[in-house]
Amino acid sequence: MxxxxxxxxxxxxxxxxxxxxxxxxxxxxxxxxxxxxxxxxxxxxxxxxxxxxxxxxxxxxxxxxxxxxxxxxxxxxxxxxHSERLWKQLVLPGEPDAPTAARSRRELPVMVLCAAVAALAIKVPSWFGFDMSDDDGGFYARNLSLFALPALAAYFVWQRRVGPRVIGVLALPFILGAVIANAYPLADDSQSMALTAIHLPLALWLVVGVAYVGGDWRSDRRRMDFIRFTGEWLIYFSLLGMGGGVLTAFTVGTFNAIGLDAEGFVQSWLLPCGAMAAVIVSAWLVEAKQSVIENMAPVLTRVFTPLFAATLLAFLVAIAWTTNGVDVERDALILFDLLLVVVLGLLLYAISARDLTARPGLFDRLQLALVVSALIIDGIVLLAITGRITEWGFTPNKTAALGENVILLTNLAWSAWLFLGFVRGRMPFARLEHWQTRYMIVYAVWAWTVVLAFPPVFDFA
Incomplete structure (x- = not known):
């Protein structure tokens, strides 16, 4: 027995x-x-x-x-x-079973409908006197994410077959974002307006993430799927943007050759409508062709990780050699924050594409060097920001930069610790993945805090 x-x-x-x-x-x-x-x-x-x-x-x-x-x-x-078959996968539909084939045939018209809604949404304000070419009040800057992201969320709602309860949960943040972006008296040249324009798209993108995972936001695996989707979506969107630039150049050039000025059409219709539609089309391409293209992001990660690690190390050596401090003016703050976000993106996508059971290798050590370098730079920037706040007081920009760098510092510090434990063979790699997926809620809370609380706290300055 x-x-x-x-x-x-x-x-x-x-x-x-x-x-x-x-x-x-x-x-x-x-x-x-x-x-x-x-x-x-x-x-x-x-x-x-x-x-x-x-x-x-x-x-x-x-x-x-x-x-x-x-x-x-x-x-x-x-x-x-099987290179021939993989190439055909990229440009031709595969051979799915009957239910899958029927669903694939329905996805294309639904995607086209959502893309058309997003493209037309950005033209609706012009019917009420909000001219895009003369956006003195910053209307389009505040509302840009509200034109395409609701349509993208609707596409995933249809694709994932989510229930009414999840739909209601998804609708509330979009309604709240629209009210806040337009009800708050944000001046065009105010710091609060700039912060809203930057943070509202991030907050709503994470809402789209809830639609992408079909409401199953508690699942670490599904959140990592959304991280993977985000990286692939950025690649497709960039490719479509470059293709759109070529199309725009040919459009203007060919019409000029026959004496017609197409620049007005390009600026008023082709560029804004094309950009909004590309948000939906990029998502559809990720979903439809991810069987081949998803390998692009890991390849780019492996190319740029050592390059960024070398750049950050060189920057730290330059600081030590010259003993120069870090300039914390607005443009410099944005540059450093973008740099840290890129480092975090490289880390996230490398994690999403890694075999959790594989032993640590050279690339893992390069990533550890990248994370530690970014952590040191974040600490230097935080010291500089704290010094400026102590001297000149709090402003919306400096407070937002302080909060964001504290959030990134926390993430990078614990990531470095987990990475070090993994490289030394004392921790499983899965702990690093779980940390990153669960930390996404911190980004969401902070983004909504900046959008909702910062303008009234700083008197809409």
């Missing part, structure tokens, strides 16, 4: 290990489900051979996985052997 119970327990443990291996393999979008099943059959046959030779099930699993090679190696080998 006891031996049978132990055997069942070992089998359950083995199935749990295989399930974890399978879950990660399914994240490797280069592999079709049939390919993944074939690899799993191969893994199981090797485990059977090893257990029949006298090894325990857990030992057999580890040896079988090691002999098969890492999933990254399997993916690369698969890409080499």
């Amino acid at each position: 006891g031996g049978g119970t132990m055997t069942v327990a070992r089998n359950n443990d083995l199935e749990a290990q295989i399930a974890e291996w399978r879950a990660y393999m399914h994240r490797r979008r280069e592999l079709h489900r049939t390919d993944a099943e074939e690899l799993e059959d191969h893994l199981r046959s090797r485990i059977t051979e090893l257990t029949e030779a006298g090894l325990r099930a857990d030992e057999a699993f580890l040896i079988a996985v090691k002999r098969m090679g890492s999933l990254d190696e399997l993916s690369r080998e698969f890409a080499r052997e």
Whole structure:
């Protein structure tokens, strides 16, 4: 009886290990489900051979996985052997089953409808006298995120089939953002207006994240999926933006060749409507073609991580060599905050694309150097901001910069500690992933705090 119970327990443990291996393999979008099943059959046959030779099930699993090679190696080998199929995946629809095919056919018109709504939404204010070319009151700067992001959230609501309760939760922040952006008396040249224009899109993007995960915001895995989506969306949006720039140049040039001035149409319709529609189209492309393109972001991460690490280290050496302080004027604050955000983005996307079971390597040490360098720079900037506030008092910009740098400092400090523990073999990598996904709520709370509380606290200055 006891031996049978132990055997069942070992089998359950083995199935749990295989399930974890399978879950990660399914994240490797280069592999079709049939390919993944074939690899799993191969893994199981090797485990059977090893257990029949006298090894325990857990030992057999580890040896079988090691002999098969890492999933990254399997993916690369698969890409080499099936390059034609991967290319067709990128430009042609695949061969899904009937329900999936029917749903895919419905997604295109829904995406087009949402893109059209976003494109037309930015023209609606002009019907009420808000001219985009003469935006003295900063109306478009305050409301820019309210033209496209509600349509993007609606697209994900339809795609994820979320219930009325989640829809109500999603609608409230958009309504609140619209009221605050337009009810507060924000002058065009005020710091509060600039902060609202910067932080409201971030706050609403995280609301879109709730729609993306289908309301399942408590799941670390789904939040990491949204982080991964954000990186891929930025790549697609940038590519569409570059393509749109080429289209704009050709449009103006060809019409000028026949004596017609197209610049008015480009400025009033093509650029604003195209930019809003591109927000939706980029999301649709990520969802439709992520089986191939999602590898672009990890590649870019591996390229730019060592470059940014070298740049930050050089900056720290320059500070030590010249003993110059950090300029904390507005433009410099924005530059440093953007730099820290880029570093955090590189860290987040590297985490989202990493095999959690792989051992630490050189790239992990480079990331640790990047995070530690950013942490030191953040500390230097914080000291400079604190000094200026002590001397000149609080302003909306300096207070926002202080809060944001404290938030980033906290994230980077704990990330560095977790990374160090992982590199030294004392902590699992999954703890770093859980920390980053759960810290997203801090960004959301801070963004809404700046949007809602800062203007009245600082008398809308």
